[in-house]
Amino acid sequence: MNFPDHLIGLRYLTKQDLDNIFKLTEFYKQKIVSRKPLERILSTKSVINLFFEDSTRTRTSFELAEKKLGMDSVNFSATGSSLSKGESLLDTIKNIEAMKFDYIVVRHSVPGIANYMTQHTTSRIINAGDGTNEHPTQGLLDIYTLKENFGSLKNLNVCIVGNISHSRVALSNIFGLKKLEANVSVCGPFSFIPKNIEGLGVNVYTDINEAIKKNDVMNILRVQLERNAGSLLPSVNEFNKYYGVTKDRLKLNPKIKILHPGPMNINVEIDYHTSVSDNSLIFEQVTNGVAVKCALFHLMNDKKIS
Amino acid sequence: MRRVLEYTSQINSVVIQHCEDMSLSDKGVMNEGYISTVMGVKGIPEISETAVIARDILLTEFVRNSRYHIQHISCGKSVELLRSAKSMNLNVTGEVCPHHFILTDKDCLEYDTDAKMNPPLRTEDDIEKILTGLKDDTIEVICTDHAPHTEYEKNQGFYDSPFGIVGLETAIGLTYTYLVKTGVISFEQMIQKMSVNPRRILNLQQVNIREGERAVFTILDLNAKWKVDRSKFKSKSNNTPFDGYEVQCKPYCVINKDQIYFSKL
Ligand SMILES: NC(=O)OP(=O)(O)O
Numbered sequence: 069m070n071f072p073d074h075l076i077g078l079r080y081l082t083k084q085d086l087d088n089i090f091k092l093t094e095f096y097k098q099k100i101v102s103r104k105p106l107e108r109i110l111s112t113k114s115v116i117n118l119f120f121e122d123s124t125r126t127r128t129s130f131e132l133a134e135k136k137l138g139m140d141s142v143n144f145s146a147t148g149s150s151l152s153k154g155e156s157l158l159d160t161i162k163n164i165e166a167m168k169f170d171y172i173v174v175r176h177s178v179p180g181i182a183n184y185m186t187q188h189t190t191s192r193i194i195n196a197g198d199g200t201n202e203h204p205t206q207g208l209l210d211i212y213t214l215k216e217n218f219g220s221l222k223n224l225n226v227c228i229v230g231n232i233s234h235s236r237v238a239l240s241n242i243f244g245l246k247k248l249e250a251n252v253s254v255c256g257p258f259s260f261i262p263k264n265i266e267g268l269g270v271n272v273y274t275d276i277n278e279a280i281k282k283n284d285v286m287n288i289l290r291v292q293l294e295r296n297a298g299s300l301l302p303s304v305n306e307f308n309k310y311y312g313v314t315k316d317r318l319k320l321n322p323k324i325k326i327l328h329p330g331p332m333n334i335n336v337e338i339d340y341h342t343s344v345s346d347n348s349l350i351f352e353q354v355t356n357g358v359a360v361k362c363a364l365f366h367l368m369n370d371k372k373i374s
Numbered sequence: 375m376r377r378v379l380e381y382t383s384q385i386n387s388v389v390i391q392h393c394e395d396m397s398l399s400d401k402g403v404m405n406e407g408y409i410s411t412v413m414g415v416k417g418i419p420e421i422s423e424t425a426v427i428a429r430d431i432l433l434t435e436f437v438r439n440s441r442y443h444i445q446h447i448s449c450g451k452s453v454e455l456l457r458s459a460k461s462m463n464l465n466v467t468g469e470v471c472p473h474h475f476i477l478t479d480k481d482c483l484e485y486d487t488d489a490k491m492n493p494p495l496r497t498e499d500d501i502e503k504i505l506t507g508l509k510d511d512t513i514e515v516i517c518t519d520h521a522p523h524t525e526y527e528k529n530q531g532f533y534d535s536p537f538g539i540v541g542l543e544t545a546i547g548l549t550y551t552y553l554v555k556t557g558v559i560s561f562e563q564m565i566q567k568m569s570v571n572p573r574r575i576l577n578l579q580q581v582n583i584r585e586g587e588r589a590v591f592t593i594l595d596l597n598a599k600w601k602v603d604r605s606k607f608k609s610k611s612n613n614t615p616f617d618g619y620e621v622q623c624k625p626y627c628v629i630n631k632d633q634i635y636f637s638k639l
Contacts, residue, residue, distance in 0.1 A: 079412070156530070157530060158526070158529050176531075178532060178533040179414045179415045179532060184485065184531050199414065200414040200415070200416070201414030201415070236414060239414050263406050263419075264407055264408035265411055267408040268411070
């Protein structure tokens with residue numbers, strides 16, 4: 069089966085698509101950690117990293133993967149663009165379309181913007197985070213990191229903690245993990261849990277201690293103060309007290325593994341100790357982010373895994 | 375609202391309310407529920423509509439002789455509130471648009487801005503209660519909430535595109551097809567809800583077809599089967615989620631101010 073033309077969300081991928089990406093990710097991961105050069109298999113292709121929202125990890129790892137594979141890679145960020153002169157989103161996109169990039173990697177604050185790009189351009193679209201909808205490459209790198217650690221995802225107990233309602237990372241993780249038959253749950257105050265989340269086949273924990281005891285993995289989300297998450301809480305200190313994953317709480321389940329997509333709010337959803345502890349896979353996630361993106365471009369270009 | 379009801383009660387006027395608590399809507403753009411969760415989109419909860427209706431019903435009871443009309447009902451619960459207001463003999467009426475008894479929030483999937491309206495498309499459960507309310511005449515009016523927007527405006531993504539769809543061209547065909555043909559209401563009820571009741575609520579003269587009257591009416595071809603084609607709309611805008619729908623019953627012509635306007639739908 070062919071890989072889809074666009075990567076809009078893990079909601080649209082099959083288990084086979086995920087398995088194919090992970091096979092190639094393993095190959096690229098080895099090359100990257102041993103600092104071996106990659107075959108420049110996409111040297112005839114061009115790509116623009118169209119970032120309407122800020123990013124450290126996603127944009128940098130995309131650019132690195134693109135360059136490792138030999139692509140002509142261009143960066144666009146909203147700051148410094150003609151958006152400040154009042155140019156509309158649609159006109160901006162029509163101009164990008166006119167430059168005939170083969171791939172567009174897009175990040176924007178509005179859910180559905182990756183679908184929108186497929187309607188207004190002829191490029192292959194990769195969603196690098198559309199508002200509170202999906203962040204598929206984050207989902208892929210999170211799941212790959214777990215696969216690397218645990219071998220199989222089947223029946224693995226993964227709990228996503230914190231600001232679920234503002235999180236594109238949560239949705240991509242839920243869609244991807246469910247396809248690989250993991251047991252997925254969420255934990256947080258009800259003001260952070262979207263309506264009918266149980267409909268996605270996830271359990272809801274309100275007690276973080278119980279969630280830590282019963283799970284193999286805690287994927288800790290940032291409290292998205294930039295999306296006004298603060299208005300859903302009495303205070304971030306209170307959140308830390310009742311839902312923060314901390315040094316003391318790690319003792320409840322010493323074998324638990326910790327993920328965090330970044331950027332972290334230290335002493336809100338996680339403390340520094342936890343982020344650098346042996347339980348933490350946080351920086352492994354970032355390395356895997358580069359490998360996953362190499363695998364993704366490879367697969368989108370080839371369509372079939374050879 | 376109390377003061378508005380007091381003032382209008384004195385002049386036998388009706389207060390027509392878009393029932394929405396903006397703080398509960400909190401910048402939501404579609405129904406809050408399973409579909410909005412799957413789409414990662416900020417939702418407008420049912421309570422944003424029902425809380426205002428419940429409060430206003432109590433105010434209508436509180437202010438003697440006041441009259442209150444609920445615009446474009448989207449929630450099943452609102453129909454129940456309206457029914458209870460009527461059972462208290464209050465002067466409260468309500469209306470519904472075809473999109474709220476035909477479409478659901480599933481039509482927003484894939485971020486289709488032609489399915490973005492306010493109040494938002496709700497669920498099958500809501501449609502069921504709305505149909506019951508239409509059948510038992512709790513809901514006395516079928517309206518359109520006609521909201522034209524240009525293609526450019528509607529092409530700004532799911533958050534920044536404005537709410538609303540056009541409804542004038544499709545109201546008759548959709549109502550006949552989805553309510554009369556399915557046996558939910560009779561054709562006579564359709565005429566009541568689309569012409570007689572709105573005129574009564576608004577204190578407008580009823581249409582009388584007889585010698586000496588000025589002709590103001592629409593002639594319908596009940597048997598005409600047609601396909602909604604947005605490019606044939608007379609409105610300057612054609613933002614509709616019903617493009618391509620197969621319907622029955624077509625406005626044949628409109629007679630108004632001594633002119634006959636034939637439909638080109
Ligand atoms: N995880 C993640 O998306 O980080 P950035 O926002 O820095 O790209």
